[in-house]
Amino acid sequence: MIELLLLALTTILVDNFVLVKFLGCCPFLGVSKKVETAVGMSLAVTFVMTVASMATYLVQYYILVPLGIEYMQTVAFILVIAVLVQFVEMVLQKFTPALYNALGIYLPLITTNCAVLGVALLNIQNQFNFIYSTVYGFAAGLSFMLAIVLFAGVRERLETSDIPEWLQGFPIALITAGLIAMAFLGFSGMKF
């Protein structure tokens, strides 16, 4: 139990998916203009990452390993994640329209998110068992949420700041992202 908590904490702070591992940078920069949309996006990412971790674990150890075709991992995982997202979208639309509307366009957007594929591959690389994989997927989603919501908060403030013209828009956003990533490096000294 303690180990699972430590794994989650390490993933969120020390090995942050976006700011330390640099996975999922596209939505991190693209959907971080407002805190509201950032929260929606990261909720969807967390949800899909958790479910994808479970599904890819099953595919790896019940289909790929018995057949001896582990090298097809990437293709198989992309297929699984894409199908999963489609399926989840349908289920949500049917049973929880409110959640479906809240996640909206973000669900299909993360079908090909590298962070989702990344967490699936890392699960296997780290030889996690089913429970560890699930916790790792969930924590990875939370680490994405932490990073993108922090970043969106800063960007909202930047909107009303007096920024030199040549830095306005993406340049200042990239600099900010770099500064936040450097700040997160401070956690790397922590030992759990």
Added chain:
Amino acid sequence: MNPLDILYPVLALAGLGVVFGILLGIAAKAFRVEQDERVPRITEVLPGANCGGCGYAGCSAFAQAVVDGEAKANGCPVGGAAVGAQVAAIMGVTLEQEERKVARVLCSGTREVTTTKYRYDGIRDCNAAYRYGGGEKTCLYGCSGYGSCVRACAFDAIHVVDGVARVDADKCTACGKCVAACPKRLIELVPESQKTVVLCRSREKGAAIRDICQAGCIGCKICEKNCPTGAITVVDNIARIDYDKCTNCGICAAKCPKHVIAGRADTDASQAAQ
């Protein structure tokens, strides 16, 4: 090399794909959500900018509202009459023609003609500036020029020129975002053909206005007296035009001693000059 080494992975992945395909097919049937078939058709003809100018959360929400009878078929300010007609055709209703509107900023107080109370060095945002005694300009009613409307505009149709926001009538879609963004409520949606507009909102008395802005309405009533159709009345020291009565004859614009009544031709010319 054993040919089975190739066959197995191909079969396994193809099998996986087929199984997933069938599962999704079944799921699509099982979890189908009943939706009016007109909603996707209307969504298709809409511009798809999801700007929210119609007052709904995006184009599909607007389409749903049209089908539900909450919104008018021509409620999309971006698509205008063309899209309105298409939506009406899908809905099977006839459309009342409504004239295209354009946002106008009711202030002429550029930096050269106005005085300031103090120097504002704060956040470049009208709402923020407004909190400090109504902003930098001495005139409480004047445009602060920090571009909250510019940032609100999704169509690049409004820009701050010489400290006053100006609308590019060609790009404006009358979505009303700038109207809501302006802390001084200076922006108004005016019918496109309405050329004569009073570009001032100050309710100060004439003497007070003269000291702080050379381009402010002083409420002298010359326009009121000269209007052949009685479309102008001066209330609270500010001239107001009744757009239903106005014939755009331009007499008031010519007679106004402060040149705050402008035809569209004037503003376009001044924009071109800048």
